[in-house]
Amino acid sequence: MALFRKTLRKLSQGLSRTKQRFVGSLRSLLAGRQINEELLDELEAVLIQADIGIASTGRIIADLQAAYTQKRIAKGDEVIEFLKAELKKYWPPSDRAVHFADTGPTVVLVAGVNGSGKTTSxxxxxxxxKQQGKKVVLAAADTFRAAAVEQLSIWADRIGVDIVKGSGSDPGAVVFDACDAAKARGADVLLVDTAGRLHTQDNLMRELTKIRNVVARKV
Structure with a gap:
């Protein structure tokens, strides 16, 4: 557990540095400038580069333009506080909590591109x-990467939670067994680790659909 806490501490420190760089770049961009189309274009680029997302960035810029037109803000120095308020509005506290199922295990399917940290997450x-008092079961459904099952098994042992592993290469079968195990053991949460994939890989995206359908039938 000491190693796990050390890992979390390093992650927190890394996120803090990322936040500082992002806010620092915003302050450098906005300091002492008047809001105009050029500034909004530059701000849009910074937000997209920070992985805010195309849709969210477009919404933020539109709201910022509206606030400027309505004379609620006029200077670049006022934009950061405006952004803080807008982001809080987009993501209210009620949306930040995990909504657990009333009965049976809550299933969390973790998916993403290769190397994004799914297994560690x-x-x-x-x-x-577990710290919240929940009974947790892990499903090692990344049957593609050779070390994935071993890595997740090590984490399960260190944390003290159950893990379900398959003997073949079918992640759907692993999830099928994991759903049965989670229900039989009275688990509150089933966390499903999956192989990395891109949205352009049709066969792997269909595999995710299959996994989801298995969960929908079993839980």
Whole structure:
């Protein structure tokens, strides 16, 4: 557990540095400038580069333009506080909490591109939920990467939670067994680790659909 806490501490420090760089770049861009189309274009680029997302960035810029037109803000120095308020409005506290199922296990399917930290994130979620008094089961459904099952098994042992592993290469079968195990053991949460994939890989995206359908039938 000491190693796990050390990992979480390093992650927190890394996120703090990322936040400082992002806010620093915003302050450098906005300081002492009047709001105009050129500034909004530059701000849009910074937000997209910070992975805010195309849709969210477009919404933020539109709201910022409206606030400027309505004379609620006029200077670049006022934009950061405006952004803070807008982002809080987009993501209210009620949307930030995990909504657990009334009966049976709550299933969290973790998916993403290769190397994005899915397996480690599953371990962090398992630790968090266990600290909250939840009974957790892990499903090692990344049957593609050779070390994935072993890595998740190590985390499960360190955290002290159950893990379901398959003997074949079918992630759907692993999730099928994991759903049965989670229900039989009275688990509150089933965390499913999956193989990395891009949205352009049709066969792997269909595999995710299959996994989701298995969960829908079993839980």
């Amino acid at each position: 599953v371990a962090k979620l398992a630790w968090l939920f």
